[in-house]
Amino acid sequence: MASTTDAAPPGAAAPGTGPTGPETPPAPNDQASLKVVPARHYARWAAAVAVIVLVAQFVHGLATNPVWEWGVFRDYVLSETIVEAVWITLQLTAYATVLGFLLGTVLAFMRLSRSPVLQTVAWTYVWIFRSIPMIVQLVFWFNLSALYEELGVGIPFGPVFWSVDSDSLIGTIGAAVIGLTLHQAAYAAEIVRGGVVSVDHGQLEAAAALGIPRLRQIRRIVLPQAMRAILPTAGNEIIGLLKGTSVVYVMAIGELFYQVQVVYGRNGRVIPLLLVATAWYVVLTSLLSVAQYYVERHYARGADRTPPPTPLQRARRFVRDLRAAAAQRTQPVPARKPLPLGDSR
Secondary structure, three states: OOOOOOOOOOOOOOOOEEOOEEOOOOOOOOHHHOOOOOOOOHHHHHHHHHHHHHHHHHHHHHHHOHHHOHHHHHHHHOOHHHHHHHHHHHHHHHHHHHHHHHHHHHHHHHHHOOOHHHHHHHHHHHHHHHHOOHHHHHHHHHOHHHHOOEEEEEOOOOOEEEEEEHHHHHHHHHHHHHHHHHHHHHHHHHHHHHHHHOOOHHHHHHHHHOOOOHHHHHHHHHHHHHHHHHHHHHHHHHHHHHHHHHHHHHHOOOOHHHHHHHHHHHHOOHHHHHHHHHHHHHHHHHHHHHHHHHHHHHHOOOOOOOOOOOHHHHHHHHHHHHHHHHHHHHOOOOOOOOOOOOOOO
């Protein structure tokens, strides 16, 4: 029976074959034959250009606007008066931070206790001191002598054995420390309580089953894990406290902002003196941020066994790589030994 398909003429190549063999059509999913086109982020480039232009305008204004008065800034930024005011600001921050977090930790564990009396006392304290603005508390403690002229020790509702004048006992700095501490303790209590609650309760049950005392459970099991949740918020709170110490100017305490006000009240150079205060607050908060970073890194070792290198470690590695590359370039290239006769290598 004859085929319905036309036969190929003699000498003609069969379909799908070439002079050197069969031709393989390209695979439809062959990625090597695809053209790779990089993504074009036009909006990202436009945003970068806009930011560069704005930063350049801001820097140009800082350098050319005579109202900034950089000469006055240089004269006062490291002056004795300003440095002493910075020292008072640091003292107030340190006292209020240490005492506030100590009292806040006690209040946090009172709220977590099983005693309804301790829970009620701690909750009431947090409620009251978070409800009253800090500046109102400071003014109240500053005028404590108007309410209680003397403070003494004796039998309740009975005779007083020893008493002292309120102003001589507390003083201006003491009133500021008391106000800042009591205000800070209310917030620190909630920060610590949130960190403790974040720890798995099953670990405490396992520690209790092993017979570990309650205080050791808190000190060795709960707090090291809770610090990872406490530190970010606590660091933010301490930085806010550093800046919040400026409200003690109402008590005429010579901290940074008060001294800046005194100086520009005398010479009328408001803008450069405000720049002095701004520069010092930026430096101090930056140092606190660096300290917070390293403390968080220390307590994160249990969760992250291989933490990323610190900026200082990266800088050291970069310098070490540069030195190694420079040393490699200065080394002479060893001459190749001639091959022996008959060696085909």
